Amino acid sequence: xxxxxxxxxxxxxxxxxxxxxxxxxxxxxxxxxxxxxxxxxxxxxxxxxxxxxxxxxxxxxxxxxxxxxxxxxxxxxxxxxxxxxxxxxxxxxxxx
Numbered sequence: 001x002x003x004x005x006x007x008x009x010x011x012x013x014x015x016x017x018x019x020x021x022x023x024x025x026x027x028x029x030x031x032x033x034x035x036x037x038x039x040x041x042x043x044x045x046x047x048x049x050x051x052x053x054x055x056x057x058x059x060x061x062x063x064x065x066x067x068x069x070x071x072x073x074x075x076x077x078x079x080x081x082x083x084x085x086x087x088x089x090x091x092x093x094x095x096x
Contacts, residue, residue: 001057001065002024002028002054002055003028003030003068003070004017004054004057004067004068005028005030005067005068005070005071005072006067006069006070006071007030007071007072007073008030008031008032008035009029009030009031009072009073009074009075010031010032010035010039010040010045010074010075010076011032011034011035011075012071012073013032013034013035015030015032015054017056017057017062017067018056018057018059019054020053020056021033021034022053022054023036023051023052023053023054024051024052024054025044025046025047025049025050025051025052026047026049027044027046027047027049029044029045029046029047029072030054030072031044031051035076036051039076039078040076040081040085041085041089042089042093043084043085043088043089045076045081045084045085048084048087048088048096049093049096050092050093050096
């Protein structure tokens with residue numbers, strides 16, 4: 001099961017388990033839709049990969065498999081992120 005993190009790593013916006021604005025990369029780095037689109041431009045600042053909509057766990061399973069609640073708040077240092085962004089912005093995830 002994926003790690004359903006409760007907030008955006010960049011802006012700390014709450015992301016409920018069924019939030020349609022939650023985005024994850026292949027390593028499950030979690031960001032909100034606004035940060036992915038407006039700041040990160042679909043480039044994960046941790047791995048350089050792209051983002052996809054986080055799958056939603058059906059309500060019937062939330063009690064048996066509750067989200068882990070691990071908050072990862074690590075705002076993006078845009079100066080350090082800039083070379084990675086420039087190298088990958090505009091490239092499809094599968095081309096990186």
